[in-house]
Amino acid sequence: MKLHEYQAKQIFADAGIPTPDSRLASTVDEVMDAVNEIGYPAAIKAQVHVGGRGKAGGIEIATSEAEAREAAESILGMDLKGYTVDNVLVEAGVDFENELYVGITMDRGEGEPVAMVSTEGGVDIESVAEKTPEKIAREHIDPAFGLHPYQARKVVFEAGIPADVAMDVASILGTLYDLYESKDASEIEINPVMITSDREVVAADAVMNIDEDALFRQPELAEMEDEAAEDDLEAKANEYGFDYVRLSGNVGIIGNGAGLVMTTLDLVDYYGGEPANFLDIGGGAKAERVTHALDMVFADENVDSVVFNIFGGITRGDEVAKGINEALAGFDEIPKPVVVRLAGTNAAEGMEILNKDLVQVEGTLEDAVQRAVKNAEEVEA
Template structure:
């Protein structure tokens, strides 16, 4: 379960992490009224769970009522990366001199939680990790003992945080870890954690994702899921269909049967210069309706320019999968995006002979299938 920014900030504030004054608004008039009460300047921020909101026009800084109304009118009701914006957070603008990053997640390779700190806040931390991994200080934590004060200080100092605010940042980091632990978190982060000219630290953004399997222990957070409203319609649809689905920012749709198979496909899309649009694991079975449901989801994502099927036949036979794909695609009057299929495993050769090549492109290796899908997506972008 992913909390919206306004919900995560409520959780953070209740735990003692400083956050800006803010009000949730669902109409333009409510947004203007909230801005007047908070006092200008304010930020008006779309409450959708996608990255890059600012670049996409979903965050605007305003200095008066006229600008607030214009910003609210442009954001409320907009389509932001395929998600309808139905609410905004009106928030006190922070006069900052520095932006930091703090986060907590599980390092599955190490088998322990890891706390992270960086002075490169305010940007995509995944890009920082890839381009300059040394810019992120990491401290692993024994869950039996929790985060000790010295560990928080060490992470902060290793990151090169200014000593004048180091203790406050360490305090925020310890609180963030405690929240992550107490609330059955999957990820918790503040990006950016802003440092003001007065030496205060304020959480200008908030991310908190909760382990779905632990929600029965978190009734307050489960209520927030209901309060959040529609959220990402595709992820809701995935729940209805029984798929494991995560929406990403790219344009190559990915469908596979098995989490490892899908992850491998994601990695290859990235390797060949593409950008994955989703993680979609349809699980076992190859019934036409299940395949049609998967295609309906991927085709419904406006960001998707091509689709790659990566199916391994174990118990499920390749010829059954092929029949399912054919029947599913025949339900569409027009195939909206090019589809590439790779089959492997039981009866894979029979399946590839069955596939209707007027509807799909068939490739014999995963590498070829991914490259073809990336090429199709590039052609759509250039068209």
């Protein structure tokens, strides 16, 4: 479960991490009341679960009443990478000299949490990790003992944090790990931690993801779940009983099994495409479930093409094909090209049954993925 920035910041503030004065607003009038209380300059920040909000126009700095109103009118209600902005966080501007990155996540390869600190704050940390990994200092944490203070100091100094603020940053890192452990977080980070001209450290952003399987012992966080709900598509996925994760690409992926979907997702990336989602419709592929899956993927305006990867096990391939035909026949117009690959029980029969006027059929997964990627490229062009 992802928390919104305003929710995570409240948790950080309650734990003693310095955060800017802020207010949540859902109307232009509420934004204006908030900036009048907080003062100028003020940041107006869209509260949606996407990265790169600033580049997409979801964060504006206002230095006057006119700018604040213009930003509020622009951001509230906007479509930000497929998400409608219903709320904004109005936050006091921070006069900063440096930006840092501080975070805790799980290193699944090592089987331990890892603390990460970098002087490259304020940018995409994944890009830093890929292009200049030496700029991220790391320290693994034994969960039996937690993050020792000396480890926090060590990773902070290895990152090259200025000495006059290093202890403050180490203290924030220690608090983050305490929250990571006590709140059953799967990821927690601040990007950026800002160093002000007065050499104070301030959490200018907040990311906190919670292990959904642990919500039964986190009742306060569980109450935030509806408020932190992703979007209409993810709400639909819960209603339909699908495992669904929205991604940032344009190739929609539907499969019946987590491993099958992950393989398809990896192949889309391998062949130069960008996955738009992870959608596992589970066992069975009757017309109703296929219709719901297609309805969800078609509703994602980022999707330019769709690939079905279905393996017939207990559910036979011919039954799957009938379900796909019935589902697609229910649409007045197929809004995006659909590629289907069937394998397993009665796959050959299923391939014959598929309506070639409604779908493109490929015999191998590799061919199906490459065709779907090409379809998406042609739509973009």
